[in-house]
Amino acid sequence: MTALEKTPASAGTAAPPQSAPVSAPTRRPRRELAAASVGSVVEAYDWTIYGVLAPYFAEQLFPGSSPTARLIAAYLGFALGFLVRPLGSVLIGRLTDTRGRRYGLSLTVGLIAAGSLLLAVVPGHAAIGVAAPLLVVAARLVQGLSVGAENPSAAAYVTETAPGRSRYFYSAVSYGGVVLGSALSFVVLSVLLAVFGESGVEDGAWRLAFVFGALLGLTALWIRRGAAESEEFAASARQSAGTRPWPVLRSHLGRLAVVFAITSGATTVFYFLxxxxxxxxxxxxxxxxxxASGALLLGMVALLTGMLAAGRAADRFGALPVLRAGFAGLALGSVPLLTAMAAGRVPVQLVTVVLLFLLGLPLAVSNVFAGQLFPPAVRAVAVGLPAALAISLFGGTFPALAELLRSAGHGGWVPWWPAITCAGALLASWGVREHPVPVTPHP
Structure with a gap:
């Protein structure tokens, strides 16, 4: 694979453009960081809250001969969202690469909010029959398309707008929104249960969680509409209008493979933990x-701490040493640590703190690092497509794979899969080199 510095940021672009994008409001790095981060919170909240609430709304919205059958149907709706994420990374990612980062970021969060609003108001199965589950699936497909493009669009935006001396710290903060959004979904469920009780949530209070998600999305949309367009994108668009993305992507197949491998390692560990x-x-x-669930609360604090520390370290020492340190620790340490936990020699709280802290290292830097691997004309698609494929193949399937191993009496094999994928990510990281200077020379 070729070294990153050997391909200039404009590689693969073609003919001069016919027009340039409309200029956006004055640049304010902190507002741009907020615009990128708030979408991550909304994305993670709306994606997670469906799975968290499925046991409470399944009986109202899905047909079935038993509560178990209805719950399985609800979880199938969750799985379908994973299947369309790669499609969203291409369709919406292409719009982000042609019409602007701000346009793409506004579109993704608007679609996420629309999906939540539909889930909040869809009538029950008893009222409209099979139309109820069909509307639920439609909402999840819209959200899956949106989520498939949200993270790569935000990654492209942060790559191009963050100050050079804080680029990876901004990356860590923006991706930290995913952790906060996931935690927020459990907080909202706890509040609903405390206020309405389990029966009240099942009777319809679950809808309030989706209303909250829609309002959160509309707030994020307002913030993003007021953010400035990426200056690097605007300059690149003037040089690359009409560029066909697929020849450019084919010239970067090695780097696409690196993004796929890095995302596979991180997402497998994330879904395992x-x-x-x-x-x-x-x-x-x-x-x-x-x-174990209680121990994960400590682990989430460690994850956020690790991400912020990794962002600062990457800005000082480079992204690759930080990325490799995290994957090396996970590849070499997760199986021994989990084996010691199973033997009663290491407490579960320490295991979650150590493993999630290590996971925070690659999560903090991978988005912006991946963004710098590709020219602006294809950046959102190039980051999004391999990442979405990896998440669908390795993240969405991991809980089922783990349950299958346990049902066959091989539960001890479960940690080996995250360790192997992290080893693959570590090896793949040697396929590229650190970019010698920031892509955008902000102070």
């Missing part, structure tokens, strides 16, 4: 599901 870990800990006899 945030979704499957309570079941794994209980199966291993290390802790109950409730104890």
């Amino acid at each position: 945030t979704v499957d870990f309570p079941a794994y800990a209980e199966d291993a006899g290390a802790a109950s599901k409730e104890e």
Whole structure:
């Protein structure tokens, strides 16, 4: 694979443009950071709250001969959202690369909010029959398309607008919105249960969580509409209007593979620790599901701490050393640490703190690092497509794979898959080199 500095940022662009994008408001780096970060919060909240609330709304919205059948149908709606994420990364990502970062960011968060609003008001199955689950699936497909493009669009925006001396710290803050949004979904559920009780949530109070998601999305849309367009995008657009993206992407196949590998490692660990870990800990006899879930709260604090520290370190020492340190720790340390936990030699709280802190290192820098691998004309698509494919293949399937292994009596094999994917990400990181200078020379 070629070194990053050997391909200039304008590589692969073609003919002169016919027009330039309309200029946006005056640049304010902190507002631009807020615009990128708030969408990550909305994305993660709306994506997670569906899965969190599925046991409460499944009986109202889905047909079935039993509560279990209805819940399975609701979770199938969750899975369908994963399937369309790669499509969203291409369709909306292409709009982000041609019509502007601000346009793409506004579109993604607007679609996410619209999906939440539809979920909040859709009538029950008893009222409109099969139309109810069809509308739910439609809302999730819209959100899946949107989520597939949200993160790469934000990554392109932060890559191009963050001050050079704080580029990776801005990356860490913007991606930290994913962690905050996921945590917010559990906070909202806890509030609903405290106010309405379990029966009240099942009777319809669950809709309030989706109303909140829609309002959160509209707030994010307002913030993003007031943010400035990326100056680097505007300059690139004047030189590359009419560029066909696929020849440019084909010339960067090696880098696309690197993004796929890095995302595969990070997303497998993320879904293992945030979704499957309570079941794994209980199966291993290390802790109950409730104890493991409680330990994850400490782990989330460690994750955010690791991300912010990694962002600062990457701005000083470079992204690759930080990225490799995280993946090396996860590849070499996760299986021994989890084995020791299962044997009762290491407490579950320490395991979650260490592993999520290590995960914070690559998560903090990978978005902007990946953005710098590609020219602006294809940046959102080039970051989004391999990332969405990796998340669909490795993230969306991991809980099912883990449950399959446990049901076959091989629960001890579960940690090996995250370790192997992290080893692959570590090896892939040697396919590129650190960019010698910031792409955009902000002070």
